[in-house]
Amino acid sequence: MKRTLKPTFAFATLFVAFLLLGLASHAQDKRLVTGVVRDSSGLGVPGVSVKVKGTADSKGAITDDAGAFSLHAAAGEVLVFSSIGYVSKEATVGVNGAVSVLLLKNSSALGEVVVTGFGGRQSTRKLSYSITEVKGSELVAANNSNIGDALQGKVAGVTISQGTGGPSSSSRIQIRGNARLSGNTEPLVVLDGILLQPATTGADSWGTGADYGNIIKDLNPDDYESLTVLKGSAASALYGELGLNGVILITTKKGHARKGLGVTYNQTISNDKAYKYPDLQNTYGGGLSSTFKTDPATGDRLVDISASPYGNAEGNGGYSYGPQFDGKPVKDLDGRVIPWKANNPLKDFFQTGEYINSNVAVEGGNETSTFRASWTNLWNTSVMPNNSMNKNAFTLRATHKLSSILSLDASVNYTSTKVINPIQQGGGGDIQSIGGQGNPVQDFIYLASRGADIGYYKHNYIDPVNGGVKQGLTNDPYLLAASIWPAYQDNNIRNENVLLGNLDLNAKILPWLTGLIRANVQNYNDETQEKYNGPNAGFSGGNYQLIESDYKNTRFQGVLSANKKFGEDFDLNFSVGGETNRQLGGNITTGNTVGGLQTPSLYFLSNSVSAPTISQTYNPTYRYDAIYAYGDLTWKDQLTLTYSLRNDWSSSLTYANGHGDYTYAYPSVGLAWVFTELPQFKNSNSVLSYGKLRGSIGWTGYDAAAYTTNSYGNYGSLTVSNGTFNNASNANQTLYSFSDGQGNYNTTLGNPNLKNELAREVEFGADLRFLNNRVGLDAAWYKKNSFNQIISLPADQESGISSRYINAGNIQNEGIELLLTASPIKTKNFSWDMTVNFTRNVNKVISLYPGVQNYQLQLAFGADAAAYAVAGQTYGLVTTGYGYAKYEGKNSGAIGQKVIGAAPYGTTGNYYTYMRQSDYAPGTQDTLGNIMPRFLWGTFQTFTYKSFVLGIQVDSKVGGLLASATDQYGSETGSLKNTLHGRNTALGGLTYTDANGTHTDGIIPKGVFADGTTIGGTDVGGMTYASAVQQGLVTPVPAYAYYENLYQWSSGIRAQSIFDNSWVALRQVSLGYNLPQSVLRPLHLNALRFTLTGRNIIYIWKNARDGINPEGLYNNQASAFAEGGGLPLIRSYGATLNASF
Amino acid sequence: MVLVASCKKSAFVEANINPSTLTAVDPGAQFLFASTAYANSFEYYYDYYRAIMPWMQMTTGGAGNSPNFTNEGGNFNYRYGNFYGNVGLALADIPHLISNMTAAQQAQRIDENAIATIYKAYYAFYVSDINGSIPYSQAFEARYGGTLTPTYDTQENLFDSLDLQIKNAVSTLEATTESTQTLYSGNDPFYGGATDQALAWEKAGNALRLKIAARIIKRNSTGAATIINQVLGDANQMSSNADSWVLLVGPAFALQSGNFNPSTFLASAPMVNFFKTYSDPRLPVFFRQVTGGGYVGSPTDPDTCSDAYWQSQYTAKDTPISQLQHRLFTPDYNENDGNGAGTGVGFYPVLTYAEYCFLRADFAFQGLTTDNPSIWYNNGVTASIQFYDARATAAGIVGYTPVTATQISTYLAQTGIAYNATIGEQQIACQAYVDFFRQPSEAWAWWKRTGYPNTSTVLAWQPLTNSGTPLVVPRRVALTLLPTSDANYANQQAAYTQMETDPGFGSSPSDATGRVWWDMQ
DSSP, X not given: OOOSSOHHHHHHHHHHHHHHHHHHHHTTOOSEEEEEEXXXXXXXXXXXXXXXXXXXXXXXXXXXXXXXXXXXXXXXXXXXXXXXTBOOEEXXXXXXXXXXXXXXXXXXXXXXXXXXXXXXXXXGGGOSSOEEXXXXXXXXXXXXXXHHHHTTXXXXXXXXXXXXXXXXXXXXXXXXXXXXXSSOOOOEEEETTEEEXXXXXXXXXXSOEXXXXXXXXXXXXXXXXXXXXXXXXXXXXXXXXXXXXXXXXXXXXXXXXXXXXXXXXXXXXXXXXXXXXXXXXXXXXXXXXXXXXXXXXXXXXEOOGGGSGGGOTTSOOOOBOSSXXXXXXXXXXXXXXXXXXXXXXXXXXXXXXXXXXXXXXXXXXXXXXXXXXXXXXXEXXXXXXXXXXXXXXXXXXXXXXXXXXXXXXXXXXXXXXXXXXXXXXXXXXXXXXXXXXXXXXXXXXXXXXXXXXXXXXXXXXXXXXXXXXXXXXTTOTTSHHHHHHHHHHEEEEEEEEEEEEEEEEEEEEETTEEEEXXXXXXXXXXXXXXXXXXXXXXGXXXXXXXXXXXXXXXXXXXXXXXXXXXXXXXXXXXXXXXXXXXXXXXXXXXXXXXXXXXXXXXXXXXXXXXXXXXXXXXXOOEEEEXXXXXXXXXXTTTEEEEEEEEXXXXXXXXXXXXXXXXXXXXXXXXXXXXXXXXXXXXXXXXXXXXXXXXXXXXXXXXXXXXXXXXXXXXXXXXXXXXXXXXXXXXOEEEOEEEBOSSXXXXXXXXXXXXXXXXXXXXXXXXEEEETTTTEEEEEEEEEEEEEEEEEEEEOOXXXXXSEEEEEEEEEXXXXXXXXXXXXXXXXXXXXXXXXXXXXXXXXXXXEOBTTBOEEEEEEETTTTEEEEEETTSBEEEEEESSSBOBOOSSOGGGTTSBEEEOOSSOOGGGOOEEOBHHHXXXXXXXXXXXXXXXXXXXXXXXXXXXXXXXXXXXEEEEOOEEEEHHHHHHHHTTOBGGGOTTSSGGGTOEEEEETTEEEEEEEOOSSEEOTTOEETTEEOTTOBXXXXXXXXXXXXXXXXXXXXXXXXXXXXXXXXXXXXXXXXXXXXXXXXXXXXXXXXXXXXXXXXXXXXXXXXXXXXXXXXXXXXXXXXXXXXXXXXXXXXXXXXXXXXXXXXXXXXX | OHHHHTOOHHHHHHHXXXXXXXXXXXXXXXXXXXHHTTSOHHIIIIIXXXXXXXXXTSEEEBXXXXXXXXXXXXXXXXXHHHIIIIIHHHHHHHHHHHHTSOHHHHHHTHHHHHHHHHHHHHHHHHHHHHHOSBOOTTTTOGGGTOOSSOOOBOHHHHHHHHHHHHHHHHHHHHHSOGGGOOOOGGGOTTTTTSSSHHHHHHHHHHHHHHHHHHHTTTTOHHHHHHHHHHHHTSSOOOOSGGGOEEEEEOTTTSOTTSTTOOTTEEEBHHHHHHHHHTTOTTHHHHBOOOTTSSOOOBOOOHHHHTSHHHHHHHTOSSOOXXXXXXXXXXXXXXXXXXXXXXXXXXXXXXXXXXXXXXXXXXXXXXXXXXXXXXXXXXXXXXXXXXXXXXXXXXXXXXXOOOOOHHHHHHXXXXXXXXXXXGGHHHHHHHHHHHHGGGXXXXXXXXXXXXXXXXXXXXXXXXXXXETTEEOOOOOSOOOOOOOTTSTTHHHHHHHHHHHHTSGGGOSSTTOTTSOOTTSOO
């Protein structure tokens, strides 16, 4: 279906409509004063109280989302602007009735507050742990539908890895390392009291996977007031187990009491450009010979068959060791005469992606009620053709004072998201499956040789005679049709609908006693369709799959809070409360056609050739309840003791027979000391203007995944993993055997005595401000240990189980976080503000389980390499049996050198190549290093000149291994630049003569022969390859065979493509301009701001091999360390308009 | 809040009940699962298509054989994991499922137990056949409180034990009155359709004992003869293709889009030449005609494959070399001939009547029985042709013409095919070899045992060389070592050390040219 309206047109129309509306509603106000309140970064500050000095409250106003306000005042009157967390400011009304105010953050921290705990605001002075707040406007400015990506580099202690599967793709958010061995260590996201647990998505090491993303993409940053990251256990313990990986607390915007309606309109249009592909060589085209054969009849120069995967005897891609590109005509393998030049996948295939985000919000209110309604439409395409995400998000938030005691705060968010064709991450390069899904980057780099005409096949992939995809050597010599077909003909479509509703009932029972009753619901459903057109003749052999999934969760919470002063010196906060969380479950129903579609291109289940299969599983039900008490006691406004105690009851630790330790309690306690309250710091000459020391310790419990205790070791249908058995009568028999209770064959043994996990975190920190708050330093040190993890520990298969559930382990994260803020220049018209953050986390595995040393985390290259948790070492050690073998034989002088020998399965041309460690010394592996970064840093520089604001963000990751399948595939057949060396004399190739003549493409592998190698009767064990060449026993290896043997599936050295991945990225540059009031007033606008933003602009420095995308992980699991193509490097440029009426 | 704390535990217990979990299944469910797991697509691709079939010169890769094709290079031996992870595991659960039933129900499940024993014994034999010592007597017990680190049974003890188990199972089946027994019926895709399911399994069990006996002839011909004569003394013997132990599957089981697809492999010259010489009726069943008609096989010798002529043939636009008959392996194969996807029946032989005949012919030739080898040879060839003829028709091979009785008799009458006692053993072995086209592992075992086919048999192999150096074909799995940190490392070491005491075992556990116990030099 085509969209009926082009968004740009639709929103331009809307914009005009709102302009007119603004004109109409404000036309009669003659002595109206309007203005905008901004912070130092030029962004509007909402919720600021504006009052006329010396008058009653009723003349006041509150700023809207854009920081705009309007009220009646006479020229010369003084307006007072105040807001919690900002230094109050006064301004005199000028003759033109316009006021523009810059509010500075209250860095003396006296009134600084942040959202924490169960969403309440808390003075930062009292916090005994580190948290970071990010303004909603800063997230929106990233022009990215994914708040995970938008957070990148902004918060010390938080590691973000971008998703690379297109706009829907989910990013990995790691707060203070991986506290658990589980694949999912995403933090809990709390949106106005609704608990959301992001899932992990993407591909695995074996093949492709479309990344539809997790629930984070269904949230709408335009509605965020602020986002707080709770990092330590003392901060997150209140949220119980879900907070164990940290918490992201999101507070959405509310309406404010004001005159008339406030309308804000935000429009962003941004373009995504693929600007960098892996480093291709653009000198040599397809083939193995440097010269062309010519057609004796026509004299045409002919492309050699070795340019095609069909011509590669080893079953790999087509070779790119052919004639040098000269731009002159050649006859290609498909018979077309084309110029002999290198392809350019960026130009030939990829496109410019669009990001068009339109948001309209209307707010209003009076003394008793407020509301805010918002609609956001996002239209987001990517550089990959036919990939898009379209999102509509509706939000309504309303407050109402029922009486002097009771008030209501209700919100409803509804989001409908449609994702089409997320990029297939990983995999690709599969010659076998014609029309099968593959990653485009890998396909172009591996299957096709450098001269293959990608641009032609992009538009000519369908067989014009027979229908279906072009097949075979003469129709599709480079398997480009097979690679491109899925992008257009295999459509993966998902519709998601998310409804989030929350109702808070607040009671002011007594001046010192308040109550909160909160009830919320989340209702989720999605529908995924795979509409695969038939790739065979007559478009036969298609496939249709329909998956529907839904679930519903509820949370009901009650809290009673007391605040009492005792004498002059003591201030006590004490809350007790409880909650029940219910996951009410839902269905996952999957229908599949079998054996193709009866009528091609019609997608419904009954169009199946054989009887369609239907399977059903459940989204699990789950319940956990808790009671808690928490609060703080402050002495003399300088020393604060914080405390909490929580007790959980979890359904997932119960067993069907009624037993199970399903309840557990855990406390936290902390101390914060503002030592600058001491008399000796009260001297106004003190360099130190504010100083706080803090320390805390907190525990967090964690239960099992729902159903774990009642699934494993039992039986169930295998409709998901094994499908059904299609018997000789062509009837489908459902299979039942050992099962995980979700339709998958699973031989894991359950454990009848599982207990809760427990994590403990100790944290110390300091918050120091110098030179009258011009410079600030916040430092934190933490150590977190997670015990008794519920993991499935692999067992020897001969015992009859694949693994067993146990409580085990002690995983430790220890680290420091630094945040430096400074305002080096502050003048009337110009200011320069900066922040620098630094994160170092060491993720260690203290112990696993008695007798168990290794726990496999994640694989790369199929199962050729893996990241492990190894007892006594750092989390994420990468090991492979396919590293270079190190000589340890009879020639003592050669010990430790690379070993050369015969690979057990297929070497190209039967040449000797580097041996793999596990072939040379069976059972041994190489440890290559660690997947976790050594440290991260980031900086923001903000320059404000009058109404212009320039912001620059640079962030950096240092250390951590990346495994690149693209690097292996691209190096295998000569596509990447690194394979240029040795191709001919000019490029360092050695001259040698063999039975077929003299060649100049010789390379001598650096290493010694394995003991036991005999060539022509000579024992060459321990001898270098170079010596063997000198003695005339062997020739140098031709370049094409050298590289293919070094990288190919059957003999390649995987360690070659596992490398340190560090980078410094110019993440974002934005330039904002606020139109002056003199311009706005005649237009009856309160505020108008233009921003130009460049995002992911360039890597200032990176060390990934061969230009591989350093941020291309193919899933967002905790221990992901591999890429499999992903997308090229992408940067975006866009413009944003924020208007307020 | 108080309300929360006082909530009953039962509400939590109820929330955690997985509605898809069963605490028990009918033994037939496990049997069906184990049966369907017999045909493993990864094993087909990696073990059969990519290794054993080229080694046995039945097929070659799409570009002929590479110089290193006789290396056993990993991704081999899928049967091992299939046994411990699927087949054996599910079958081992059946006695436990039955033991949890009431005494009366248990009395009705005696036959089911016996049938599971026979199939499990077959698969254990099949795994040990190329692995040597494997965990068996202590395997599969962790689920029931048993060991996590099972010791290994030597092949000698294992074969002995398996024979006894099968013998007892057959006796049990013969001793029960079928009307009192619950049988797998529809959950048995091997014999579920047989009129007398128990009888069918009695015959299969007896045939299986003969197959095991054949393996141990070199080690213990007396013992083998004892087993053979014991078996042949029993009344229940396979007597036609209807008795063949075969897994039959529907068209959606082995799809063209999956690993069973044989289209990237080529017919071998030794097979095609033999078929053409004798107008073997199985030629159009096994292989496809080349563009323009006729059959051409690929050379199997890497040195021949790499010459310019054959290289040009492999890369030619039209296919000048015969491919494998697609639908014999993947009946849904769409030949792009306008007929669309196929809807035929696929098959995976375990132990056919033809094999039974060739075993008896071989025993007779060796004087282990008093049978007439010529009769059993003729029975075997006839059964094999009729078997493949029926399977070809059922698989829906496009344009296939059924074989006539005259064709078979003409075929059998030719010199070279007609039984000739002076070359009887190689004739029996070569015909068994052809019959094992869909059980290449068994062809491999016969070759190890008899040395046939070879370069001078009636079906003549090509000598395999790489740059003139003869290549050595593997005889067993290149055994892998567990990491030293593995819980069962010591047991595996003990087993490997024991096997290494056999001089034929090879230079190391990973030496695939070495031999397991039965494959005595």
